[in-house]
Amino acid sequence: MVGVSACGSSESVASNGPVATTIVATPATDSQRAGVTTTLASPIGALVRDQNGALLEGAPVAWAVLSGGGSVSLGISASAANGEAATVWTLGRTAGVQRVTATLVSGVSDTIIAIGTAGAAAVFALVDGDNQTVTVGQTSAPLQVRALDQYGNVVPSLAVTWSTTAGTLSALQNTTGTNGVASVTLQPAMGAQVVTARLATGASLTFNVRGQ
Structure with missing residues (x-):
């Protein structure tokens, strides 16, 4: 088996x-x-x-x-x-x-x-438009300011108040754009005038414009 x-x-x-x-x-x-x-x-x-x-x-x-x-x-x-x-x-x-x-x-x-x-505005600076001479009855080139935070980022939507010792501004208040810049133009009176841009914090900048 x-x-x-x-x-x-x-x-x-x-x-x-x-x-x-x-x-x-x-x-x-x-x-x-x-x-x-x-x-x-x-x-x-x-x-x-x-x-x-x-x-x-x-x-x-x-x-x-x-x-x-x-x-x-x-x-x-x-x-x-x-x-x-x-x-x-x-x-x-x-x-x-x-x-x-x-x-x-x-x-x-x-x-x-x-x-x-961006953080709060730490730098408020002139961009362009200072020391202009403009014919009376004409409009100046834009007077421009820029706001930056402490790290150099542009600060948008920031209120800027404008005033002038003479002449007529295109706006008395506006806000910075997406590039951090706010601007106005001036129709000057005859002679020297000073335009001031001011933030709510008290920071301010001045532009000198002469009408001729």
């Missing part, structure tokens, strides 16, 4: 777990506004999903400032049970759009933006 031995084999099947596949900036924390060098009111976040589209907990996310010169409180943070990883962002000195990237281990990333707004 010949015995036949049957050999049974078992196959080990590897089960792949969830893998961090996509990352998207959390809409509610994107595009916040704050003054330059200040911390955003809310932490910024990014949602991590696995290969099946489910929100994923425990995925490491690396945070890096892409532009604007600010800083984040955490260089790496893990996604929470709701799939969101978060960090606190302090803006840099540059007014306008600043950017931070949120990156998965795989290299997949998304960008979060914030808008830095």
Whole structure:
């Protein structure tokens, strides 16, 4: 009698777990506004999903400032049970759009933006229009001033009050534009006159215009 031995084999099947596949900036924390060098009111976040589209907990996310010169409180943070990883962002000195990237281990990333707004006017300067001689009945070239914050960012929407010792100004009050500049023109009287531009802080500048 010949015995036949049957050999049974078992196959080990590897089960792949969830893998961090996509990352998207959390809409509610994107595009916040704050003054330059200040911390955003809310932490910024990014949602991590696995290969099946489910929100994923425990995925490491690396945070890096892409532009604007600010800083984040955490260089790496893990996604929470709701799939969101978060960090606190302090803006840099540059007014306008600043950017931070949120990156998965795989290299997949998304960008979060914030808008830095200029600080209070620290510099109030003449741009153009001083020392003009204008024919009476004609209009001067624009008398221009510019406002900048302490970091050199232009300060828009800043009220400027204008006055003159003689002649007629095109406006007695206006505001700086997106380039930080405010301007008026003058229809001079005969002789010398002084035009003054003044901020609410008391800072002032003068232009000399002579009518002939």
